[in-house]
Amino acid sequence: MKKIKILSIVVVLSLSLFGCSEDTDIKEEYNxxxxxxxxxxxxxxxxxxxxxxxxxxxxxxxDLLEDNIENLQLEIEETAYSQFRGGLLYVGYEDNELLRVVDHQGSIKALPVEYAEDINVIEANTLIQVLDKVEVHTDSELGNEWYYVAIPVYDTPMDYKGWIRVSETIPYSKENQKQITNVSITNGEKIVESYEFPNFEGEVNYEIADNISGKIEEFRNGYVRLSCVGGRAIWVKEDSLIYPELP
Known part of the structure; x- marks a missing residue:
């Protein structure tokens, strides 16, 4: 009887010790x-x-870069205005100067000085309208002549008036009349609105031109594609184009 009790105690102690050891391992792994x-x-x-x-x-x-940009912009403006000091002599323009051609890509400026900001681009062979003409009297621009002009725009009419040197333009004449890109279409002519070249031999949805003007973008097979107001692309026969009258 005593042997059985002792054996039971040993078993219980062994199980307890084994259980404690296992709990300790789990706790250590958890920790x-x-x-x-x-x-x-x-x-x-x-x-x-x-x-x-x-x-x-x-x-x-x-923040530092933005401050530097602002300071540089102020310096540029101050430089432009310092170049501008001296005054403008409004000399007027002749009747044959009312329309001028810019035969290369150029720009119009915010002020009639070389270092003024460009405010819009002028594409090559663009016909521009002269609004005024000045002779600039500053240290850097002494005696130089500038036109105040309006350029054609076919989207948002922003910054379409500005200054360009007279020397950057050429007269509008019979010789370059058919080279300019801003034209209009004869009213009543058939037109097709499409960016791609239409299949004129097939079924085409024609519209009728009514006071449409635009910029020539492409010639193909006797037709021309114009960029027009509102982002429209229009195809029309070449012989339907109207070039502005000579001054």
Whole structure:
């Protein structure tokens, strides 16, 4: 009887000791996982802090660059206005100067000085309308003549008036009349609205031209494609084009 009791106690103690050992291993593994997660969390927090510091530095650099850009713009404007000091002599233009041709890609400026800002592009072979003419009297522009002009636009009518040197234009004449790109279409002519070249031998949806003007973009097989107001692309026969009358 005593042997059985002793054996039972030994078994119970063995099981207890084994169970404690297993619990200890589980706790150690659990604690290790927690420690690893804490280390990972600390690493992520440190990385996040580094990113925030870098972002703050970038924002400061952006502010600094914006200030530099603003200062440079002011310097450019001051340079332009300093070049502009001296006055303008309005000399007027002759009747045959009312229309001029820009036969190369150019631009119009905000002021009649070389260093003024360009406000719009003029495509080659564009006919422009002269609104005024001045003779500039400054240290850098002494005696140079400028036109105040309006250029054709077929979208938003912004910045379509500005200054261009007289020397950058040529007279509008019979010799270059058919070279300019801003034209109109004879009212009542058949037109096709399409960016691609239509199949005129097949079924085509024609419209009738009514006070349409535009910029010549392409010639093909006796037809011409125009860019028109509202972003429209129109095909019409070449012989339907109307070039502005000579002054």
């Amino acid at each position: 290790k996982k927690i420690s690893d997660l804490e280390d990972k969390n600390k690493e992520l927090m440190d990385r996040n802090r580094e990113i925030e510091e870098a972002n703050e530095t970038l924002l400061k650099n952006i």
